Amino acid sequence: xxxxxxxxxxxxxxxxxxxxxxxxxxxxxxxxxxxxxxxxxxxxxxxxxxxxxxxxxxxxxxxxxxxxxxxxxxxxxxxxxxxxxxxxxxxxxxxxxxxxxxxxxxxxxxxxxxxxxxxxxxxxxxxxxxxxxxxxxxxxxxxxxxxxxxxxxxxxxxxxxxxxxxxxxxxxxxxxxxxxxxxxxxxxxxxxxxxxxxxxxxxxxxxxxxxxxxxxxxxxxxxxxxxxxxxxxxxxxxxxxxxxxxxxxxxxxxxxxxxxxxxxxxxxxxxxxxxxxxxxxxxxxxxxxxxxxxxxxxxxxxxxxxxxxxxxxxxxxxxx
Numbered sequence: 001x002x003x004x005x006x007x008x009x010x011x012x013x014x015x016x017x018x019x020x021x022x023x024x025x026x027x028x029x030x031x032x033x034x035x036x037x038x039x040x041x042x043x044x045x046x047x048x049x050x051x052x053x054x055x056x057x058x059x060x061x062x063x064x065x066x067x068x069x070x071x072x073x074x075x076x077x078x079x080x081x082x083x084x085x086x087x088x089x090x091x092x093x094x095x096x097x098x099x100x101x102x103x104x105x106x107x108x109x110x111x112x113x114x115x116x117x118x119x120x121x122x123x124x125x126x127x128x129x130x131x132x133x134x135x136x137x138x139x140x141x142x143x144x145x146x147x148x149x150x151x152x153x154x155x156x157x158x159x160x161x162x163x164x165x166x167x168x169x170x171x172x173x174x175x176x177x178x179x180x181x182x183x184x185x186x187x188x189x190x191x192x193x194x195x196x197x198x199x200x201x202x203x204x205x206x207x208x209x210x211x212x213x214x215x216x217x218x219x220x221x222x223x224x225x226x227x228x229x230x231x232x233x234x235x236x237x238x239x240x241x242x243x244x245x246x247x248x249x250x251x252x253x254x255x256x257x258x259x260x261x262x263x264x265x266x267x268x269x270x271x272x273x274x275x276x277x278x279x280x281x282x283x284x285x286x287x288x289x290x291x292x293x294x295x296x297x298x299x300x301x302x303x304x305x306x307x308x309x310x311x312x313x314x315x316x317x318x319x320x
């Protein structure tokens with residue numbers, strides 16, 4: 001038997017099968033795992049995106065909330081789905097970049113168990129201070145913090161949250177020492193900062209925007225790599241600390257081995273959604289901005305983000 005002819009023929013048959021499958025994709029409803037409970041920020045962004053993606057691909061998208069264990073439960077379910085494009089994962093940086101360095105080891109590899117499709121969006125924190133802090137800029141805040149190491153206290157939504165890690169990243173890159181005060185969520189952290197019990201707060205834009213407008217907090221900068229459309233008057237921290245970036249981000253992924261034609265189909269549809277003014281307005285309400293781009297760009301961004309937070313967490317010796 002001439003196996004040299006059989007193997008190429010078999011491979012060609014597989015390629016034809018995958019191509020045919022992708023050409024008809026999707027021909028039924030698509031399930032998207034959201035590894036968080038309904039009603040939270042990630043769930044809201046997921047529903048904004050999937051509702052519009054459904055219209056583009058011409059099929060119903062079913063959002064399946066599987067919260068718990070810091071996203072591990074939903075991530076494990078998604079990692080075990082068939083690689084056919086009918087089961088996807090709406091993932092966040094907390095699930096794929098931060099939590100793997102903090103808690104229990106996940107039963108999957110965050111860098112290898114999923115196929116990147118498209119980066120959906122980012123939501124930076126806002127660096128705010130109590131009005132009693134005599135700083136109008138990031139540079140002035142750094143000068144104050146360096147003058148009295150440990151005297152400035154910053155609030156966070158809790159140990160290991162993005163607001164906590166943003167404060168640690170800021171301290172490490174600015175070369176300052178501030179006291180971390182964790183709270184059980186954004187609301188009590190904001191209330192105590194407004195009351196002056198702590199001096200600094202890194203928080204999501206919707207959590208502090210009303211307090212800033214009322215003059216009860218001073219906003220110094222946003223933690224994204226560049227200024228954001230919803231608050232263009234605020235400089236980015238990166239304008240003072242080169243390379244600084246800390247944002248919650250979201251991406252659409254499939255299980256490992258998702259065929260390239262299906263990835264390309266979903267990527268094109270996702271980019272079409274993210275380019276629309278409609279999604280820009282919807283995400284802006286949550287202080288977020290759409291991203292888009294290629295699957296390779298998402299993979300590279302994810303890997304860099306994962307490595308960055310691993311170093312920050314290890315240096316600060318943070319544990320949940």
